[in-house]
Amino acid sequence: MTDPEIRKIIIDALTYASVYRVADTGIAEPFMAGTADIRFDELEMDSLARMELCIALELNAGVSIVPEDLDAIGSLEALVRRVQRG
């Protein structure tokens, strides 16, 4: 799975889960291009959104991440690297 594919899965999942901060911060496009990052605590994700993000990564990238671990992972960019490691 390529880097752009992983980024797309993440943005699609956050959009699907109605994480409005993704749109508010205008992060989607620069994150897709690999030029901007955002921390999870800035995204204001509720528990359902965290669950949806983890479901999408497991289903589409084959990587299992527990929702509670997202804060420890830190940011969207760090999540991309975590998914790349498998």
Added chain:
Amino acid sequence: MIAKTETHAIEPLAFLPWKDAAGSAAEDLPADSLGRILLKTSGTTGDFNVVPFTEADIGAQSARHAEYRDERLLRLASVEYNNSKRHRLYSLWNGGTNIFRPRTASAVTELVHRHQVTCLDISRIHASDLAAAGTGTTLAHVKIRTGGSAIPIDVRRLVERNVTPELYVRYATTESGAISMAGPGQHDDDEVVGVPLPGVVLEIVDANGKALSPGETGEIRVQAAGMALGYLDSPTDTAKRFRDGWFWPGDVGTLRADGQVIVNGRADDMMILNGVNIFPAEIERVLERHHAVRIAAALPIPSKVHGHIPVAAVELHAEATTTAAELQDYARTHLALRAPRRILIVDALPRNSQGKIMRREIAKSFQPAGPS
């Protein structure tokens, strides 16, 4: 077929190495408990069982189809399918008329007209197709019978409006014969399958086998005249499905206060996504309401973190166009947390020899690409 009075004169076939759940050898069984009418269950996982019935069993099951006496029955499925085989026998037993589809393909409406068919037994998919196409008044006086899997209320209403008001939806298993049947005036929002037929006892029980009150949901168990005693050469499945004098079809359902049965789905098919119970049927029902979708199959992808992640594959109507993303949005609007998280559009869903959709085959299409 052998006359009822001769049933007990039949010697059991010695070469059948059948043992019952308790391990009794065939020769220990009373002569009439070893059936020589062998029907194959329609496994959707590639496995199947063989169910032995005596002629008396088939006769007892036939009593729940006394209406066949006056019917001219056309079934489109070949008698090679056990369901067709059973119903042809029921019709024969009751003195009804069996009409067979000729080898050369003919339109159903033409066959019905030419052979004065009064009862047409078709699959749920065929019923949907007929309803979508509309048949004018051609089949308006014909009874349509269907069953085998959940028939969404939308499909039923469409059949009643576009094909015939005489719609019957049956709940039955190979092992028990007919359990219940919903007829005209009984199809409502709950997608019911009617009240248990005479000769059938149906209970809804909890995980400990305790009978539940009307309105509560639990596992279905039945006792029915003419029901099988077990499977041939399959002690594990026999012990699982035939317990305490009951047959356990493996379905989850509810008995309504008015006596009608609702079948929610297969207990084995139920998904649990982070504690939320989801039946494939509820997802399929919503997807099949979408104008482009002909038929949908929902299934779980096992997850160590979430339990089961629901996904779905759909077949579209001819010339219909939509995208997986559009269907995804549609499903999410109607199902929220219960929505499938991925939807695949396929040319044809994999089916077994009896036309049932094989969900395990579909699951293979949902393997993630994985990290590179």
